[in-house]
Amino acid sequence: MTTINRAWTVSAQQDVQYSVETTFDILDPANPTLVDGEHGSRRLIVTDTTVNDLYGEKIRAYAAANLSEYKILVLPHGETNKRWSAVETVLEAIETFKLDRRREPVIAIGGGVLTDIVGFACSIYRRNTPFVRVPTTLIGIVDASVGVKTGVNFQTGKNKIGTYFAASRNLLDTSFLSSLDQRHVSNGLAEILKIALVKDNELFALLEEHGAASLAGRFQQHTEAQQQIIDKAITGMLEELEPNLWEQTLERLVDYGHTFSPTVEMTALPELLHGEAVCLDMALTTAISVHRGLVTTEEAGRIFNVMRTLGLPVTHPSMSADILVAALIDTTRHRNGLQRLPLPTGIGAATFVNDLTPGDIEAALNILTGAMNRDLERSAA
Ligand SMILES: NC(=O)c1ccc[n+]([C@@H]2O[C@H](COP(=O)([O-])OP(=O)(O)OC[C@H]3O[C@@H](n4cnc5c(N)ncnc54)[C@H](O)[C@@H]3O)[C@@H](O)[C@H]2O)c1
Structure with missing residues (x-):
């Protein structure tokens, strides 16, 4: 048979x-x-x-x-x-x-x-x-x-x-x-800033102008600007999620700030909150974009300023080159072998790259350190 x-x-x-x-x-x-x-x-x-x-x-x-x-x-x-x-x-x-x-x-x-x-x-x-x-x-x-x-x-x-x-x-x-204590309001503002940086420069402008007051008042004044900030953040998020709910497409703008941050957050746990780790990742990737000529130093300065205004960190001791390279390897594995790294191109738009090297990470860390030192000098002057 x-x-x-x-x-x-x-x-x-x-x-x-x-x-x-x-x-x-x-x-x-x-x-x-x-x-x-x-x-x-x-x-x-x-x-x-x-x-x-x-x-x-x-x-x-x-x-x-x-x-x-x-x-x-x-x-x-x-x-x-x-x-x-x-x-x-x-x-x-x-x-x-x-x-x-x-x-x-x-x-x-x-x-x-x-x-x-x-x-x-x-x-x-x-x-x-x-x-x-x-x-x-x-x-x-x-x-x-x-x-x-x-x-x-x-x-x-x-x-x-x-x-x-x-x-x-x-x-x-x-x-x-x-x-909610302010640190946790800042934590949420990081995810709002993420949407602003990759797809909504009007939202970025709202954060530049009204972010500090929204943080201080915990969004309780219900001003038009505060409602717009939350509305735009949710609308922007849903625009990205709805066509890709099951994440079949691995190039996701909402992954901006989430390439290096999972490892950084878990390494520093419980010191860093989720949004803080996301912000560190966004600061690093902004610096990578500066290094690659995708973001000007003036735009990067505005981005770092908004991060600080929102009470978010731009650098942290756990952002060492070793940890960041390990983080990139881990994320690449989860993104089916490609980095698919979202990088800002100006403010309010992004692209994906697959060719980031440890050298790019080192250069970005130097840019971040330089920006911090200039700030320290300015505040000391
Ligand atoms: N499922 C998703 O798509 C998604 C998206 C983003 C983040 N997350 C997850 O969300 C978590 C971070 O969220 P979170 O920051 O809300 O964390 P959380 O739930 O730990 O809340 C932060 C702290 O605030 C306290 N708290 C909650 N509501 C409060 C209130 N109204 N007033 C005072 N204190 C209050 C909580 O008890 C906690 O101590 C992470 O684990 C992250 O992975 C999931």
Whole structure:
């Protein structure tokens, strides 16, 4: 008897739809947005220790007024707790709560760490448990709650394990920023600056003019400029994410600032925040662009100035040539063997290169050191 080998090819497409919407006073018990008008239903709410300290009472009052039954799970805050054990804790809570996943979306209220953990847990519980994201940090509002990535750190790798899984709704309420310390506002401004540098020079001009006041006032004045900054950042981010949600195209403008920063952030953890590491990467790549004649020294000066105005670092001891070369090798591996390094060309546009050398990195570090020294001399004069 002859055996005949058979092969089947399956091809399917997944339809993804989710909403990103701004709202105000989401924890006002009279506001039905959070439970999507489903008064009297059950919900598992997950938050972190800091948010619980600040908003726990309001969350409980909201839940008591709007839900027939609820459980609030509080996870330890911070990047060092962004790990697999936190995902397990959420999975256990979902199981114990006997969540009816078709009718009771999990609610995640917190920063990017918390929403990434909860999103990951929901994506693997019965392979698909809907969740709603309520970001409480600026990075959450303009970045982590806009796309479809979930995940946690694994061993020494930043976000090494995770999934692509959209929250069904992302409810953005900037009033949470009133309690955020300035360093974390700066942290979010780094991701806004990223969009400005690679695709939106009007956003850059807004940051130049209104960045300092937005930082100082934590976006609570709700001026037209502040609303435009957040609006443009989210719109720009979504323009880049929507056509490439599953990251099939590896040349992504939103990866700007994310080539060297994962290694730098993990090397310096917990000293550097995510946005700070991203900003260091953007400062370095701006200097690389100067070295290659893609950005003028005058443009670079304006970029470094905005970084400082936004309370972000331009240099850091962990930005050594060795670490940066290792970071580039690691990122190149994840970008399927090519560097696909976004580099600014002027302000508000970018190109991708694949031929960066350790020499370019050394030259850029020298440019950065030179720029810093000139600043020190100017402030001493
Ligand atoms: N999924 C994505 O697409 C995506 C995008 C960008 C960043 N991220 C991830 O997001 C994380 C960074 O986000 P983050 O900066 O929000 O981190 P975070 O969640 O650690 O929040 C920062 C700190 O602020 C506290 N906090 C949260 N809300 C607060 C509030 N309203 N007032 C006072 N304190 C508050 C938190 O408890 C924490 O201590 C990183 O892990 C990064 O990988 C994910």
